Amino acid sequence: MPIRLSSLFLRTLREDPAEAEVESHKLLLRAGYIRRAAPGVYTWLPLGLAVKAKVERIVREEMNRAGAQEVFFPALLPREPYEQTGRWTEYGDNLFRLQDRKKADYLLAPTHEEMFTLLVKDLYSSYKDLPVCLYQIQNKYRDEARPRAGLLRGREFVMKDAYSFDLTDEGLEKSYQAQRDAYERIFTRLGVDYVIVKADAGAMGGSASEEFLSPSPIGEDTFVRSPGGYAANVEAVKTVVPKAMNSDGLPAATVHDTPNTNTIDSLVDFANANHGRGHVWNAAHTLKNVVLALTSPEGKRSLVVVGIPGDREVDAKRAEAAFGPNDVEPATDADFERHPELVKGYIGPVKNGNPLLGLEGEAKVRYLLDPRVVDGTSWISGANVEGKHVFDLVKGRDFNADGIADIAEVRAGDPAPDGSGPLELARGIEIGHVFQLGRKYAQALGLQVLDENGKLQTVTMGSYGIGVTRLVAVLAEANRDDKGLIWPESVSPADVYIVATGKDDSVFEHAERLAAEFEAKGKSVILDDRKVSPGIKFSDAELIGVPHIVICGKGLENGEVDHWNRRSGERRALSLNSVVAELA
RNA sequence: CGGGAUGUGGCUCAACUUGGUAGAGCACCUGUUUUGGGUACAGGGGGUUGCAGGUUCAAAUCCUGUCAUCCCGACCA
Known part of the structure; x- marks a missing residue:
């Protein structure tokens, strides 16, 4: 069934909501994709949900392809596991805490390392069970001091989190690479521009760590890159050490x-x-x-x-x-x-x-x-x-x-550590992070398995995250013009957007028939069958941002409809008989 | 947590300086009109002005307190 605008739960806004500052945020609100429920907490309307589902589907397909298996955890978690890893206190004010009627402490999961680790510990105890990689696509909760830019930094948000469990460091290296490859496929399929930067493993105590950043002026992370392909988060840049010099002949102090x-x-x-x-x-x-x-x-x-x-x-x-x-x-x-x-x-x-x-x-x-x-x-x-x-x-x-102490600022023009040229500074949005966690959580929670020699070995873990809802914002930010959104085909809420315009009932009949034909070919359709003026229909079509728009109206006299490419703005007449084949 | 700004129908805002009992546009409802770029006209519904207290004959407006939201910074797998 096509989505009919005459009955879709949607109200587009003509003016920018005062609550939004960033363009993608304004457009997602105006086009009726999301509504704010509380600071950093958003309700997903039908169109937004469709886009989010598309992103999740691509992530899920690639995770499965990489051999990861999906699980689903509660968002509401008891205190104890977080006590064991010290994070009940470490997480500080960023943790949403609550109590049940017996005054027992609970939390809304900001992340699920503990749960993944305990789950594997619960069921597995042999090296033969490894490696294994599990993932989730779920809501996470962090009481951010300052939520920003709508979906970009929320207090409730959807993340894909995956964890690999290996016996050996070499195994971890392989699992890490498999996830990293999956990430490249995911972002490529989504049509997101990204750079992989070396990151500081820092607080999590791991070794290898890389971030996937989507370059954007509204990004919160600063990174550097060189013409020769070096890229790193500023925290991770190692200053090039000049050669020691001979002090002979220098004036005395x-x-x-x-x-x-x-x-x-x-x-x-x-x-x-x-x-x-x-x-x-x-x-x-x-x-x-x-x-x-x-x-x-x-x-x-x-x-x-x-x-x-x-x-x-x-x-x-x-x-x-x-x-x-x-x-x-x-x-x-x-x-x-x-x-x-x-x-x-x-x-x-x-x-x-x-x-x-x-x-x-x-x-x-x-x-x-x-x-x-x-x-x-x-x-x-x-x-x-x-x-x-x-x-x-x-x-x-x-x-x-x-x-x-290598803590001085990095400046544009500084040499890249690998000799690949002068560094340039840029802003980016973190859309993914892969790193080798190592044995920290396994150690803290006692995740051990028996090796071939019957000896207990602590498992080594990798951690791999993608910000799903953040990606929706990143995609919106990168795909828009002054009229509205322009979704990549991979995540558009529909494949084709049909505008029926005209006062004669026959245009609506033709539009309905076209919609059915598209759907028969497996194409999802949004159909504007409202009895409103064409100006409103065209503006809403631009705002909503489905990349392919079919205008069903005046041209029908000649047996034609118009295909309107939302991205290029180009319109061309196609015969009623060929349009489905042309776009399907 | 520090700095700044703002709270008025669903949305965007005006009225506040100089107190006199709330208004416009959009959205919504009814009718006529229009149908390839937010058509035009007429009528209509909807607001204890964030909350609490105070001053006053009278408070959206002045005072005090409080709460909330947004922005910048700090913070941030």
């Missing part, structure tokens, strides 16, 4: 008075005004020492100083990734009070020729350096005295550090 130079800009200005050397000093000649406070998961606070070239800032995300699982924040006034030897604005590695920073130094504070600060490089840095800086301070000759 000298302390100079540099009054009122507690910022890099003022220091550079002062150096150029008072210590000209036939070249212009700039921020890159200075070594900025940033004091950070780390807070461990147990709540222990410690300071670390990071020396980076003065023309760069610390990237908070890279710092979090580098120092995880610690929390990172700039040192506070209270921190400085506890370390009077750190003179704000004039911090440097040495004081009076002796180490100040570093575990061996006077301040006994861990000191880490940006990878660019290699032996033989010469710097202007603080002298640890108000109003004084050291010039010609040479790494390796005059100072050293406890290690490296």
Whole structure:
């Protein structure tokens, strides 16, 4: 049966709803695909549900093809398994928690690692059972501090989550590759533009980790790519380390008075005004020492100083990734009070020729350096005295550090780590994530199987996610014009959209007959059989965005209908007899 | 959690500065009209102005409190 607009539960809106900011969000609301039920929580209307179902079907087909098996978990889960993995507390405010009538704690699943792990543990106990890969396509719940852009970042959302279980690392590698391949097929079939970037495995404690990002100016993730094909999340970019240089013949380190130079800009200005050397000093000649406070998961606070070239800032995300699982924040006034030897604005590695920073130094504070600060490089840095800086301070000759911290910002033009050219920065929306979880959850929940030798082995896991509802938003964002949506054929709510226009009943009869013929060929049809003016019908057709529109009206006199390509805008007359064959 | 903005029929907004008892467009209902680009006309239904308190003869409007939503940031498998 065709979907008839005369009876479809649909009301298109002429104006943009005030609640929406992002184009895809506005259009999905205006075209009657979704309605907001609560912040970050959406109701799916018939058209939206049709698109969501198309996306899910493609994901399901490719998961099955990759040998994964579908299961379905409750969304409402007891506290205990999450207690065992520590996530009842780790998840913090992002977890929707509730209690039953007996005051027992429950949660709405933000993800299902624990349940997958326990399910396999429940039923399997031999290496012969492995490998196995299970998946789900379900609603997830996260109490996001700030839901964004409609479906893009909701508090209730649909994810496909898959988990692989293997005995060996090689097995995991194979399972990972199978999922990664499936992801490429899925996104290709959906017609989504994507890049695969190296990601920081970070908090989840895994090893290999890659994200699938769909490039978009409204994306929340920043990634880099090079002309030679390198791509990575900014958190994962490794700075190219320059060759160490010979310090022979470099001038000796000298302390100079540099009054009122507690910022890099003022220091550079002062150096150029008072210590000209036939070249212009700039921020890159200075070594900025940033004091950070780390807070461990147990709540222990410690300071670390990071020396980076003065023309760069610390990237908070890279710092979090580098120092995880610690929390990172700039040192506070209270921190400085506890370390009077750190003179704000004039911090440097040495004081009076002796180490100040570093575990061996006077301040006994861990000191880490940006990878660019290699032996033989010469710097202007603080002298640890108000109003004084050291010039010609040479790494390796005059100072050293406890290690490296690669947390400075990545900039457009920086070289790619693999030598494939200068990096460019871009924004993307994370639509998929694959990574090798390893044994963390299996360990925490005791998932072990017997190997050939009858010995217990902890299983190793992979985790693979796709944001299904987010994909609907990504597809809408990427496929639209100023008139409305333009769905790719793979996810369109219908294959053909028939507009019947004319006052004579015969046009509606012809349209109905056409619809039946299309459906007989396996094509789904939306039929605009409303008794409204043609302008309304055309605007709604554009708004709703089915890629193939058939106009059944005036041309009937000559036995013709028009095929209107929504994407190209092109219209061409086709004979009534050939249109079905042409489009089917 | 920090900063900003906004709450008025289903939707988009006006009236608030300068208090006088709520209005337009869209949507909806009825009739006529129109039928390849949101047709025209006439009539109609629908709002305790987020909530609570206060000031006042009188509050959408002024004051206090509160709740909610949106945006930026922080946060974020």
